[in-house]
Amino acid sequence: MTTKASTKQPDVLVIGGGNAALCAALMAAEAGASVLMLEAAPREWRGGNSGHTRNLRCMHDAPQDVLIEAYPEEEYWQDLLKVTGGITNEKLARLVIRASSTCRDWMRKHGVHFQPPLSGALHVARTNAFFMGGGKALVNAYYRSAEKLGVQIRYNASVDKLDIEDGRFVAAYIGQERITAKACVLAAGGFESNREWLREAWGQNERGEWPADNFLIRGTKFNQGVLLKHMLAHGADRIGDPTQAHMVAIDARAPLYDGGICTRIDCVSLGVVVNREGQRFYDEGEDFWPKRYAIWGRLVAQQPGQIGYSIIDAKAIGRFMPPVFPGVQANTLPELAQKLGLPVDTFMQTLNDYNRACRIGTFDHTSLDDCHTEGVTPAKTHWARPIDTGPFYGYALRPGITFTYLGLKTDETAAVRFNDVPSDNLFVAGEMMSGNVLGKGYTAGVGMSIGTAFGRIAGTQAAKAAQAALASKEAAHANA
Template sequence: MIDVLVIGGGNAALCAALMAREAGASVLVLEAAPKEWRGGNSQHTRNLRCMHDAPQDVLVDAYPEEEYWQDLLKVTGGLTDEKLARIAIKASSNCRDWMRGHGVRFQPPLSGALHVARTNAFFMGGGKALVNAYYRSAEALGVQIRYNAPVDSIELDGERFVAARIGSERIEARTCVLAAGGFESNREWLRDAWGQVNGQWIADNFLIRGTRFNMGTLLKFMIDAGADTIGDPSQSHCVAIDARAPLYDGGICTRVDCVSLGVVLNRDGDRFYDEGEDFWPKRYAIWGRLVAQQPGQIAYSVIDSKAVGRFMPPVFPGTRAHALPELARAMKIDEARFMNTIESYNAACRVGTFNHAVLDDCHTENLTPPKTHWAQPLDKPPYYAYALRPGITFTYLGLKTDPRAAVYFDGTPSENLFVAGEMMAGNVLGKGYTAGVGMAIGTAFGRIAGTQAALAARNVKGKHDHAIA
């Protein structure tokens, strides 16, 4: 019998599998996707948000625990479990050497418009390279891996794990780690979570920025089986992405990063939120939800030529025009309404010393909503517009857990069933997001879950051997 069964194939699952194997357990990983699509949403990631008290290898300056915590507190609006959040934060300070030991490489620190040279360590080759490195290491260590293996149910004895099922196939193990992701690919579940407006399902206009394989099958099974849950099903890592992005797996390249450098209008030609509220890596993930709340779930990021070169260029070119009325017509927004919004914004701009690398003093006055930083008139042609749709990366509804990563049933922790990654991220992320924190949560709790599962498997073996004796 296998000691540790890991259900899932992304970062958290692989961290769990590697830690369990290092602890001496036999490990089987069940990945729902075929080999070429393995890795879940982790294949689309780029970086890990890391706490550090002084400069460290690829990280400049310092990013202490308390600042990290305050950043998380701000984006979640307090909807976070501080104890679990601080576990992830502290773990992010010392996991990179372990990651390197399994083949992960980091690139030199970035500088410029992303503002993340201090806070985030970037993977050389991105998330796909990280996932491939972990799989190579797991295979070398003797971890068994099965692809095209979507678990649809598990067998429980009270709160104890007994076996997993793939259709009629039954797979027993002494312990189990659930790391099979959220339900972002399940359109019906998204519809239920978001509801309708004027007879139309809001979620029908969503694009799935992440993997197509996260249907939430195992999550729903666990909820129906009585596992304790946490989180709002409508909350997610939801980014405003290019409206022309593919339905699934668009990943990082579909993001549009010029929001803070211009204005964002809905289809009625109105602004609806402060584009300069905070640095983009701390705020980019609120814009998907904001766009989802607009008519038709669409918006338009509008910039002028002053912004070109100040942000990561999108994969798709924007709509270009030499005059603002021409741009309005190209986007099919009422020209008079569009021009009134832009002219009101331009008149309200109080330009000080523009600096996109700091929270500068360029702001608007007597304008609702305001633009707090980086406010400059849109007055230098040509002008550009990018149509935006909500892009769901991963959902936050998950299983309640504790510092041991145990699954709970009616307040009682399971002795041999653990959870990591997106299936428990809602404990830390009640809402909002800040760049790289998902990988920090998945890495921390994946490693904890793997360690605890290996320990629990030894205990089960010990009891069995004692009973035989």
């Protein structure tokens, strides 16, 4: 099969269709390059995981349009350092942080709108800029802008393999169709939707379970990691642990794919979480929810049956973003345990031990308050209040995987590297290189910061590479 799109060689080929790919395509087009973008999904599912996003984490030294107060570089860096446990490339992380302070005007130029600062339960109006209409509106705005700039877009265009010679991109293949370009940007996502690869990465645990079998995919089903696997097999330098990912505890009733943000359970820090044996297993009040929500998917993945249960009482209602499904409700704790299928005696022992250990100070869910436990393991270091006021609610939790961190090693030019030598015409952005910044953990909005920063760099560098190739060709003709 040959199409018109493949008869004329574009300057820049962008493989992918989400935020990072779109940023790359827009920057390359703005630089004067002809651009062809290949999106694996059909048009109605375009945009990858970006359609499920809501915001961008932004550095700023003073109040700025939709951002209140200040969120300086060093604080952003310390937040990232804390969640990653130091498994991050500081140079590239700081590049992302600085880029996040200046990208919004460019985003607005391409039709993205931001909503006024949020108040209420989210407490991220200082650190995060929220997209008006969410990620879907952002994706649609970028596609409209790309089309106006003359970017060719093909849907249902899944790339199987690349021709690479001496670290240089030569061609991409959609089945038997061969597409050449002077430069290429890889922004095709991670492997979170590839169940076989997830099983291989996570293996079998000591209980004989295959944890990955119980993972739900918060985002797109089209991120199969085909191109990532192909690149790793052909010697591209790799970075990241295949079991590390942006993984959130989500409602166990969520769909297998595309459940998005509304399936997240946000009441964890207001109560306790137990496993199927009725036992607590981690500090629910360790830090503010936007900095800690992304560790809970992995915590649940390590529990028997890869399931947990978030338990709250009436005092918590109205203090968190309600999920898409209502919780299981009961008038007493033993009744709640029965409804959730948990061992009543163990569950009640856990709740009684926790309630007795609570040392109530001044409860304040907007600060790291002094309500904590004493004499119970695990401790709850903030927001610890007895669960004693009916009705009681329980939410079954499953690991919800957003995107994986295994990827291609890169540098500040976004170049793909082979044996530590950067390619001069093959670049990478988004989930395919996020492991350079995110070795583990996550903090709200940083994925879009990485995709935006490196998408823009990759697009700019690809356009330069294409111009250099054209200049070289013209010089060769002149000398012939």
